[in-house]
Amino acid sequence: MKEFLEGSQAIAKIISLCKPAVIAAYPITPQTHIPEELAKMVADGLLNSEFVNVESEHSAASVVLGAVATGVRAYTATSSQGLLLMGEVLFNIAGLRLPIVLTCANRAVSAPINIWNDQQDSISLRDSGWIQFYAENIQEAVDLHLIAYRIAEDKNVMLPVMVCIDGYILTHGLEVVEIPEEKMVENFLPPYQTNYKLDIENPLTLGFLADSDYYMETRFAIQKTHQEVLKLLPKIIQEFKTIFGRDYQEGLVEAYRTEDAEKVIVAMGSVCGTIKEAVDDLRKKGKKVGLLKIITYRPFPSNKIYEALKDVSKVAVLDRALSLGSDAPLYSEIRSVFFGKKRAPKLIRSFIAGLGGRDITLESIKTIFKKLSLKETEEEFIDLKPELLKEKL
């Protein structure tokens, strides 16, 4: 059924259809509307979940860890500082191979404190072992949560998934969204079942101490599983398409008007909507431009990216996060895709935009396409205010 919904409401609806046994969350802007909606559903008797009001994000992550370790489905959501506070637990969850789904309402990281959108929070957790999806719009955010549970709980995966949605833009924005029917969700997502759990009939020890004789293999196993996810996800996406009708290509990347493109922007998240509009505008003027949207950032779909960009002359990588002291994260990974390859773009440039919620407008995107004609190879901050740099911050 199509409904006009706020992003957070839409996500709460799809989570409730996934029927998590346990929900634990701690308030942080701009994530709050999601747990509030879920709490109300529980209060109204519309959702049969244990809603645990924890005293921190560290405990939110730990509560869902304990719940999933007991063999049930669980859900949490957070943003920014909350995600960083969870950081230690997030690594632990992946190491324990517990298939938790978490929504990260992307927000800038302090200091200075800033509640608005960029992607520094989730990017900073990219090495934690979690699968990471980035949504362009609310419909995609809804669908990716459903897909997240399906892939996380797959017997051959058993890894947590973080669905990253741009704070405010997707959490507080409204859109006409198709919320799937309960029956269809049940067809796509079977109840969570595992033998790897805390069970008095089969008393397992979880969370061993593993010394140098054993530790490395556990990390290797997660690395291998990520490679498997790259093969498995397209099959799940195909099944999703058959049931729900929406097409996410293979769920790894989305190539938009790239076939004959000379210039392509690579980006993640809601900015892709703006880029598509800019591409359409420029195409009308005869410019051969396109977009490569990264949907799955972990595992990193290097082969798909190679295939999509190998014949493109000029590539701009748009990062909404930094690796302070080095190249921007997405940029450096896109570059590494083409290392030693014969077919590769002639130019790959790094653009940083939209930090701390600064708007990325159609003009910002067109500026990036324009700047891609120049030869400079240094990274460039778009819409930076040079006059502010003279002030003592």
Place this chain on the structure above:
Amino acid sequence: MERKVLFASGHTACAGCGQAIAARLVIETAGSNTIVANNTGCLEVFSTKYPESSWGIPWIHSLFENAAAVASGIESALKYKGREDIQVICQAGDGGTADIGLQALSGMWERGHNILSICYDNEAYMNTGIQRSGLTPFESDTTTTPTGRKSFGNPNLKKPVPEIALAHGIPYVATASVGFPQDLQRKVKKALSIKGPKYIQIHVPCPLGWRHEPYLTYKIARLAVETGLYPLFEYENGVLISVRKITVLPVEEYLKLQARFKHILSNPEELKKIQEIANNNIKRYNLFAEEKSNP
């Protein structure tokens, strides 16, 4: 009937480890219908070195500070599944309880989960090499409160964790000692019969950290109680319902067996301060027995 081993020997604890004895007493009292969440610390390290585990019950270790939150998740999942008959215990050392894990523990107590939290109090961070914790006693010599020309060791009193637990209004709070195993087992049994959050703090000597002979563990644990330095009490619904009465021995009897207090023994002034702590406990909990207490 085959008797299930719930905490197997063969683990790597030091000889004379009070925590290992207490942990076995706790889990054997609780029985096989129990799930345990364990904070990081000695107990976790010596009982679950892959590929071996001492535990015959479902057991999970996640991190240093989050066992109470993990246990909250376990208990919530059991509630969802309608398996509230299964008992949940979260356990930690004194650092994992009084310091780094206190926030998660407070949250768990305040939310009212049906969980028994156990603190194995060996009075310092033994797993990392005898650093001071919030439960290290006054003037104990640890690696981060060393004695020296300007120091008599730890300058602080033990953090009153049982009182903090009581302030949460939880239905059962007790102290116990590995030196009084029957009392300890009775308290675990009682705690598990009560619905809601429970807290038991168990005094467990550490031969390595306290620097005493391993064969003295039991004796030293008893002396801590008999001098009044570790009062054994029990609160139900905020009311003090029992204390272990003692004939009261001077604190030197306890201190002199442990090198962590060696510097105090020759210093009457400091010794007096420690006797004062015991005297306050004796007065506060009315520990003095008219006749000799039962062994």
